[in-house]
Amino acid sequence: MFHSSDFPKPTLISVNGVKLEVFEAGRQNAGKPIVLCHGWPEHAFSWRYQMAALAAAGYHVIVPNQRGYGNSSRPTExxxxxxxxxxxxLIALLDHYGYENATFAGHDWGAMVVWGLTLLHPKRVNKVINLALPYQERGEQPWLAFMEEILGDDYYFVHFNRQPGVADAVLEEHTTQFLRNLFRKNVPPAPPQPGMAMTSLARAEIPLGEPMMSESELAVFVSAFESTGFTGSINWYRNLDRNWHLLADVNPIIQQPTLMIYGDRDVIPKFERLPEFVPNVEVVSLDCGHWIQQEMPDETNQVILRWLKQQVAD
Known part of the structure; x- marks a missing residue:
């Protein structure tokens, strides 16, 4: 059981025109940075089980609440x-600490950011560890139109874009219920239901599966989103097509040594052609759902630490 009081106290750091709330462990290991990037709707706290393990293994662990989250800035545009x-x-954060490059780890949307960061700034990333969300092939069609065609206009990525403000309000009205219903494990497989999954989840009075964290852990996420609302974090989704355009001219191949960790019960499909785009990838699957590093913290730590050790040995 993790006690939220064991989580490091944050520092507010001004970078790139915003302030980021940054949590650290292993400052004594300066020179071996690893930056952990959370997903949606999460918080730096989602890496609570990895921070001490990585610090003990000799890393300077840097975990920002990214823009839109926690006490970090929430621009309105x-x-x-x-x-x-x-x-x-993230580049400005490296500059702040005086690091030329770092290992970056991302889960869910954090993985999307780490893939994009590595494509846009390859010299600043020495290794990649991504969880849940594999590399997204850019394709001929902007991502949103592609998703709308395949998954329909109720798919939450599409809904967030086509009906701005609607889901934000529902999630804010049911913050505790939404997060309690979302952070579950051993959820029985079920066919997709009509309607928008995230707003349906927020309104559902009975959660499925089992709680994935303690009430005190859940309270960290709930209090953060009660304070910020959801719009800043959902705005990440509202840039999907913009990102597709911004990545038009980059080399799509990621050469860095990469570890990709899937949850076998996650609804996000594995990407069978991952090695085409990420030739130096090792793929590991764990018997869990989407919230990999929180659902199976010890196993996740073992996989990451073994892989990092292997990279040093190679």
């Missing part, structure tokens, strides 16, 4: 949340 800004924040 939607375009301030595109991949150029999100990756720019």
């Amino acid at each position: 939607v375009t301030d949340y595109d991949i150029a800004h999100l990756s720019g924040d």
